Amino acid sequence: MNVSMELLDRAAAEEYASWFKALADATRIQIVSLLARRREPMSVGEIVAASGVGQSTVSHHLRILAEVRFVLVERRGTSSLYRINENCVSCFPTAADVVMGKPVPVAPACE
Amino acid sequence: MNVSMELLDRAAAEEYASWFKALADATRIQIVSLLARRREPMSVGEIVAASGVGQSTVSHHLRILAEVRFVLVERRGTSSLYRINENCVSCFPTAADVVMGKPVPVAPACE
DNA sequence: AGCCTTCATCGACTATCGTCGATTCTCGAT
DNA sequence: ATCGAGAATCGACGATAGTCGATGAAGGCT
DSSP states (O other), X not given: OOHHHHXXXXXXXXXXXXXXXXXXXXXXXXXXXXHHHSOSOEEHHHHHHHHOSOHHHHHHHHHHHHHTTSEEEEEETTEEEEEEOHHHHHHSOXXXXXXXXXXXXXXXXXX | OOHHHHSOOHHHHHHHHHHHHHTOSHHHHHHHHHHHHSOSOEEHHHHHHHHOSOHHHHHHHHHHHHHTTSEEEEEETTXXXXXXXXXXXXXXXXXXXXXXXXXXXXXXXXX
């Protein structure tokens, strides 16, 4: 048996890692937790006021969370409203998925 | 209602993040996947041969995985045998845990 | 039109991370 | 005691990521 048969495919490993990277930062954890407590969408300004970090930093983290569809954004006039994507929360891979070799969920499919 | 009441405690957020950081790297994903496929413990040398990265790099990643008790190590003579910690795999937080505010599992408790 | 609010983007700085080669340490064997 | 194999640690390097302030772009208001 070849060594490469033993190793998880590198591309698949990186896709898995990109999921976990999205939650591998304390500020992003706080943001998603905040969005989950308020059931309603929040504007960037509200998140900035609550999070204690700068506006550009919040915008940066929201973009990362939106890239994996963990949050959804809706433009409303001059403001952007962000909310948790429940579908993406439930398809987020678990540690058991990793060790069991479950196929990596594709972010855009979690709409 | 105070703003700090809305935000997840920073220390708790960092503990959550430390869990996800452990799996936020493709090489570590490959290592845990490799350890899970072989049911038996593997020595560092075996992991090095299969992973395709240097010995010090593998040792570094194994240390990170061992810090959150994701893998367990047993000294056997001159070699170290690593294996998956099934208990830790099942107590690893999910995305749903984060958004629901479930208390962060403490790594040393997942023995 | 002009201005103001809101957010995204840019540029720079710093800190952290992943990787490597070299060294050191721990044991077991001779 | 010495040697050698296996693994951890160290030091350095480049790359990546988080944060900030400043700037820019889009839309509402007077």
